[in-house]
Amino acid sequence: MSVRTTRETVDGLLPSPEPVRFVAEDGTAVQPPAGYPAPDDERLVEAYRRMVLGRRFDRQATALTKQGRLAVYPSSRGQEACQIAGVLALRENDWLFPTYRDSVALVARGLDPVEVLTLLRGGWHCGYDPAATRVAPQCTPLATQTIHAVGMADALRRKGEDGVVMAFIGDGGTSEGDFHEALNYAAVLHAPVVFFVQNNKYAISVPLAKQSAAPALAYKGIGYGMRSEQVDGNDLVAVLSVLTSAVEHARTGGGPSLVEAHTYRMDAHTNADDATRYRDSGEVERWEAADPLARLETYLSGRGLLDAEEIASARKAAEEFAARVREEMNADPEADPFELFDHVFAEPTPQLREQRALLASELTATED
Amino acid sequence: MSVRTTRETVDGLLPSPEPVRFVAEDGTAVQPPAGYPAPDDERLVEAYRRMVLGRRFDRQATALTKQGRLAVYPSSRGQEACQIAGVLALRENDWLFPTYRDSVALVARGLDPVEVLTLLRGGWHCGYDPAATRVAPQCTPLATQTIHAVGMADALRRKGEDGVVMAFIGDGGTSEGDFHEALNYAAVLHAPVVFFVQNNKYAISVPLAKQSAAPALAYKGIGYGMRSEQVDGNDLVAVLSVLTSAVEHARTGGGPSLVEAHTYRMDAHTNADDATRYRDSGEVERWEAADPLARLETYLSGRGLLDAEEIASARKAAEEFAARVREEMNADPEADPFELFDHVFAEPTPQLREQRALLASELTATED
Amino acid sequence: MPTTTPSTIPTVTSSMTMAQALNAALGDGLREDERVLVFGEDVGPLGGVFRVTDGLTKEFGEERCFDTPLAEAGIVGLAVGLAMGGFRPVIEMQFDAFAYPAFEQIASHVAKLRNRTRGRLTLPMVIRIPYAGGIGGVEHHCDSSEAYYAHTPGLKVVTPATPDDAYWLLRDAIADPDPVVFMEPKRLYWSKGETALGDRRAAAFGRAVVRREGRDATLVAYGPSVPVALQAAEAAAQDGRDLEVVDLRTIVPFDDETVVASVRKTGRCVVIQEAQGFAGVGAEIAARVQERCFHSLAAPVLRVSGFDIPYPPPILEHSHLPDADRILDTVDRLQFDDQPDVLHLAREAS
Amino acid sequence: MPTTTPSTIPTVTSSMTMAQALNAALGDGLREDERVLVFGEDVGPLGGVFRVTDGLTKEFGEERCFDTPLAEAGIVGLAVGLAMGGFRPVIEMQFDAFAYPAFEQIASHVAKLRNRTRGRLTLPMVIRIPYAGGIGGVEHHCDSSEAYYAHTPGLKVVTPATPDDAYWLLRDAIADPDPVVFMEPKRLYWSKGETALGDRRAAAFGRAVVRREGRDATLVAYGPSVPVALQAAEAAAQDGRDLEVVDLRTIVPFDDETVVASVRKTGRCVVIQEAQGFAGVGAEIAARVQERCFHSLAAPVLRVSGFDIPYPPPILEHSHLPDADRILDTVDRLQFDDQPDVLHLAREAS
Ligand SMILES: Cc1ncc(C[n+]2csc(CCOP(=O)(O)OP(=O)(O)O)c2C)c(N)n1
Ligand SMILES: Cc1ncc(C[n+]2csc(CCOP(=O)(O)OP(=O)(O)O)c2C)c(N)n1
Numbered sequence A, B: 001m002s003v004r005t006t007r008e009t010v011d012g013l014l015p016s017p018e019p020v021r022f023v024a025e026d027g028t029a030v031q032p033p034a035g036y037p038a039p040d041d042e043r044l045v046e047a048y049r050r051m052v053l054g055r056r057f058d059r060q061a062t063a064l065t066k067q068g069r070l071a072v073y074p075s076s077r078g079q080e081a082c083q084i085a086g087v088l089a090l091r092e093n094d095w096l097f098p099t100y101r102d103s104v105a106l107v108a109r110g111l112d113p114v115e116v117l118t119l120l121r122g123g124w125h126c127g128y129d130p131a132a133t134r135v136a137p138q139c140t141p142l143a144t145q146t147i148h149a150v151g152m153a154d155a156l157r158r159k160g161e162d163g164v165v166m167a168f169i170g171d172g173g174t175s176e177g178d179f180h181e182a183l184n185y186a187a188v189l190h191a192p193v194v195f196f197v198q199n200n201k202y203a204i205s206v207p208l209a210k211q212s213a214a215p216a217l218a219y220k221g222i223g224y225g226m227r228s229e230q231v232d233g234n235d236l237v238a239v240l241s242v243l244t245s246a247v248e249h250a251r252t253g254g255g256p257s258l259v260e261a262h263t264y265r266m267d268a269h270t271n272a273d274d275a276t277r278y279r280d281s282g283e284v285e286r287w288e289a290a291d292p293l294a295r296l297e298t299y300l301s302g303r304g305l306l307d308a309e310e311i312a313s314a315r316k317a318a319e320e321f322a323a324r325v326r327e328e329m330n331a332d333p334e335a336d337p338f339e340l341f342d343h344v345f346a347e348p349t350p351q352l353r354e355q356r357a358l359l360a361s362e363l364t365a366t367e368d
Numbered sequence C, D: 001m002p003t004t005t006p007s008t009i010p011t012v013t014s015s016m017t018m019a020q021a022l023n024a025a026l027g028d029g030l031r032e033d034e035r036v037l038v039f040g041e042d043v044g045p046l047g048g049v050f051r052v053t054d055g056l057t058k059e060f061g062e063e064r065c066f067d068t069p070l071a072e073a074g075i076v077g078l079a080v081g082l083a084m085g086g087f088r089p090v091i092e093m094q095f096d097a098f099a100y101p102a103f104e105q106i107a108s109h110v111a112k113l114r115n116r117t118r119g120r121l122t123l124p125m126v127i128r129i130p131y132a133g134g135i136g137g138v139e140h141h142c143d144s145s146e147a148y149y150a151h152t153p154g155l156k157v158v159t160p161a162t163p164d165d166a167y168w169l170l171r172d173a174i175a176d177p178d179p180v181v182f183m184e185p186k187r188l189y190w191s192k193g194e195t196a197l198g199d200r201r202a203a204a205f206g207r208a209v210v211r212r213e214g215r216d217a218t219l220v221a222y223g224p225s226v227p228v229a230l231q232a233a234e235a236a237a238q239d240g241r242d243l244e245v246v247d248l249r250t251i252v253p254f255d256d257e258t259v260v261a262s263v264r265k266t267g268r269c270v271v272i273q274e275a276q277g278f279a280g281v282g283a284e285i286a287a288r289v290q291e292r293c294f295h296s297l298a299a300p301v302l303r304v305s306g307f308d309i310p311y312p313p314p315i316l317e318h319s320h321l322p323d324a325d326r327i328l329d330t331v332d333r334l335q336f337d338d339q340p341d342v343l344h345l346a347r348e349a350s
């Protein structure tokens, strides 16, 4: 008393046997699998500009840790194709649920860089307005945000909005139970959500081989009845094409998707981490050859969509942006200790009022 | 920089497109897929005897709830092919991690029925000796036992034993995060464990359609790089064949497997549940036609492996067993209130000694 | 975005069980505000294993009251996302111990989101948890888990002891702008009481209530222990001892005024909780009372609780659960000096 | 089945950080008993994010010290299965708040398995949890979660304040027949102290220690608060107030004798914890002390703790954390009457 699953059903849920690719590592075009339209040239040029800016911002943020202006910074150098395509695939009324790794994506979405860095600067837990930007607070407890994304997607559907939700997650995060529950809820609720796994091969020091024995993480989709795809995460054209179709599929009522991007974390986990303890430089060098920014630059130049002038102007814009960030981050962050009691509840409880008063007495005592 | 997954790799991890079957609902033999040997006739006849006994025990246990001798009982009527094959596929030195639903399996493994019922009788949390029987306590927190099973499997491997671990779980339990974590750990550790999902179509009142959108739960295996199979859960011959090969595959170092059995929970979730609130009798009647015991009886009789005499003797043995259970369960369970303090730690803490003394004073006070 | 429809629910008073009162509160909550959603395991067609959501799917449809896949972190996380999206989820954890898989979602997100976002995102949601024992439940079905939530900043924790409080506290919890962990004492689900349903807001939320006036000592209790405390007070009255019984109703926020006023009046206090005692809510109450009433106290604040053991199997739960006798024995010790029986007994024991 | 090899570890005393002392204890534990296994996230080649497992994989191999996939319920559940199978897992939760996904495994299995099986299955395992703040960590990296475990029957809860205690308490925890939640105060990882390593068993486990003798009042502290309490005591000494400082070391089991003896001597007590105060371990201590020392107390037992708020962002943590001044202000209030400042301030505030 159970139905036969046809080869078609199964194939419709499995990812392509190898990562979708539009551009080879040397920047030359390759034939992508059928069904993935090439993004417009303007979008690609815009993506290039944001990649240049994103990488410069990332380098600036790392520098700020050395100057003690940031407590810690998890770099996404090498993952820019994912960071930029991930937000370019979204509209303004779509929601993004990012992790601590995704500051470049937030900047690319147009969030104020200083507000983005407020968390890592230690000023507050979230510096930007999630409601206004439709970007959830950068999430640290791994995979927990993926379920929130499903809830938000269901909320958008209930309100009759055509917004879509994108949840970012890393390869390590896919091992958490919450990821499993989120994918299952999304599939059962047929929620307009896209799960975007940036498989950068490491969870801090733990390599993918110790994380999963799956042929690819994208093969998890079928276990939930969810369409899935894998893509070359250092090929912006491919990531943008695959994510855009996943987002539009969700927007038009097609349901959720799982997309895995194969990329690489070029820097250590954070500035505080020492990657030499667990991986050799040779591996890192091999991935240098796959650099997403150089690849897109070569590809666009080859197609005559970029010239030296445009490249220079993109770099100039990035330098100006970085200078502004450096300058604004040089001021010490402001903080009011009494704000600690303001947002625990809508109204502080009598107990919190007592504690606030206690702090007030301590502060006046130290003043005089 | 990522390898292509071949169709062969993928197919090797996917379950058969339809549940493996040896015997049709009418008891006639059908052609099973290649690679699944038919179990020996003796094993099948032995399985039949245990199915007859198991079903009788199950009916007796339900009766005991009406007589107030059991607090609650979750019946497995209709799932006997899974309950019996699940333990027949194991050797004595293998471990079983069962749920509250699997009392019939424990009895079939030879555990004392009264010890098995101790939990549901309210006498203690586990009535049998897990170390001696190699059967973990029946687990209530859903899916949590699946990770313990992986740990035990890894322990057996470390000790150089050739034991295998089988973890039982229901369809609903597969939605829990712990199930995901257990499958991933098993695959990464290449642990000798078999995850046996008894998909009886309901999680209390929640039907499978609200639980998962997967083509079949067995399709979850590939997402962990784990071989998987689906089987007609009401065909004992098929379940025994598929589980035996999964167990021997694990025993010979082949690693873990996921097996889904399509079956049906004929009774309500427990005696306390009212199934009429969420399913119609028509559905239940349709499944009556797929009854695993009648099917095996017809099949074995048809092959001349069973005659009226053997059937009668099996039923007689079952009646005697039920009578013994009824009788032994008629005595009130014994319980020593001071045992409450004996097993919290190896040695009671000073605080527990105080509390024990307090209880002693209360009990002497009530005596006089 | 759906909004609140001015509700006009007539006020009717009738005798009902706590389960029925909770069911009525959920119905009125769904009726009053379109943004309210009820979901969890088996809360749909079945109406919940305790029937607290009985009939809601039938009346409000699958969109408003629905069954989720079987995953508690998923239920809570889904509620977080829906609340971020403007809805007001009222979710059910089927039993106390089965909320533990959701502990990270509750402690790291539900409790913190308003604070993390400076109030830009808020989580008006209710997590209903049937808790505690006394119903002959098997292991994992009888935990008293209130302290885990009460100790977590950002959560309000409520537990009713009467059907009327159950109705009004739940109505208030649903209307509250913050996440509320609503702890329902299982064994009181079938207890009956006069309940006034309808269209007003009660003052129960955040306020303790004196259930019985007395002069000689104060019994502070909440949830499942309130009827036990009242029973003990009745028995004590026979022996001419006049005990006051305070029902907290809300653990967070805590009503210091009512408790302190009572203890300053009586000069003696026994705190009662069903949960294992160590580092429980009763410890907080005892600590607060002696901090605030020290010079009014004629004796130490004593505690009555379950033992520090995993919840017992059904046939032994009566030995574990605080009953009127354990309370009365403790009240007797309020007269004693620095050497409470327990230490003395401990020496005997060792 | 591998068994214990009689260990012959020479005793050497040297100055080291708490992180180094813990690392040494793990090494000696692995050396002493083949059944000991160390695993968790990044504990292998990296040596843990705090380097507490540094070098262990190199010395003992991947089989004895290894990285797991990223899932905390999985880590704890795997440890449960391995312990059922005769091993002695010593696992690491990377940070306090990242143990929450494992809460069900800890509360429903780790704490209960011995009891459920009448002692036929036991779980000799250690769950190491770096906890509390003071290191400028971002959200979810600074929770004080000890009360969740201390309130759960079946768990022993330990937290060292010196490198020497860290070494011996961890050695004892590894050798203990029961599950031990070993809470490591992050901010003390780099604090140095004389540490005697080697082959003996310490008496630290289960016993509090008087870190400083004093006559006027007792400060009860544990883990990260011990150095702060000692600092306060030094400062008080300048003003001629002589404070005794008790370091609990083990929260469960609790050493009533040492604490009670001290408070009966001094007649005054302040309990210090970094965690949010409500229903925390400090509440338990205050409740116990007044239960057992009532007639010796000249003032209520007062508590110093973090506020009942989510852990603050780095630039504000100093306002939240109990410091010597907060302790001294509280000690000053030990002289007062029934009207503690806080109530008075509360009225002002409202
Ligand atoms: C629940 C939880 N466990 C552990 C951690 C500690 N931690 C922070 S980042 C990290 C690795 C995450 O790896 P991955 O998911 O691949 O993301 P990436 O950092 O590579 O972007 C770990 C273990 C955490 N933040 N949350
Ligand atoms: C973690 C957890 N959540 C909820 C429950 C309550 N509960 C007990 S059985 C059950 C349904 C389980 O369904 P399934 O896994 O299909 O097993 P079956 O009962 O059908 O054998 C539920 C929700 C539980 N025991 N544990």
Ligand SMILES: [Mg+2]
Residues within 6 Å of the ligand: A170, A171, A172, A198, A199, A200, A201, A202, A203, A204
């Ligand atoms: Mg990664």
Ligand SMILES: [Mg+2]
Residues within 6 Å of the ligand: B170, B171, B172, B198, B199, B200, B201, B202, B203, B204
């Ligand atoms: Mg089922």
